[in-house]
Amino acid sequence: MRKASRLFEIIQILRLAGRPTTAAEIAERLEVTPRSIYRDIAALQAMRVPIEGGRGIGYILRPGFDLPPLMFTIEETEAIVLALAMLQRTGDIGLRRAAKAVTDKIAGAVPPPLRQALTTDAIHAWGTVMPEPEGIDLAMVRAAIRDERKLCISYQDEQGRSTERSVRPIALIYYSAHSVMVAWCELRRSIRNFRADRVRAAAPLPEHFSGDGDRLRKLWMDGWESAAART
DSSP, X not given: OOHHHHHHHHHHHHHHHSSOBOXXXXXXXXXXXXXXXXXXXXXXHHTTOOEEEETTTEEEEOTTOOOOSOOOOHHHHHHHHHHHHHHTXXXXXXXXXXXXXXXXXXXXXXXXXXXXXXXXXXXXXXXXOOOOOSSOOHHHHHHHHHHTEXXXXXXXXXXXXXXXXEEEEEEEEEOSSOEEEEEEEXXXXXXXXXXXXXXXXXXXXXXXXXXXXXXXXXXXXXXXXXXXXXX
């Protein structure tokens, strides 16, 4: 574990302990020597982190010390960087904006060593950026999933045939080349996948399917797992 990550882990351990914690106990959890913990605690105290105590009696973090609401290790921060970079490759403009806002918020909240991991160009998600679908707003789909609200869509299949459908959206799948809305189709009376780039128009309906989203998602997942088991 890098020193920067270890310092933050020590703060978290003391913050959650509720009692004096010895350097040996911290060292065992972090898989380092107690001597390393003594040096780390001295470094934290020099940074004015209010840690009290000493060798043999243990250490506590004085109440009232303000920490950012989220603390990440270097590896966790890198995972966030990669996930947010992958979001930038989707055709969902709303999620792209949200990814940028999340990056800025986290960078403003975490200490400098972790901020550097967020702002360097060391980690990339490679590939083409998925185009935004023209006939449907993916933010509207996500809102309909959350609100369990029906949508009316004009859909064109791969043979070019067009149909008007009332659907109950339950999930969005983001592939590298396109997005897919999973929904209960009231025309076909079954769960269907609708490619976002084949939707010609979409609008929310006044009707809701409140309380039925989880059941439909379970039905979808059960069918998916059954299909996978047969292959």
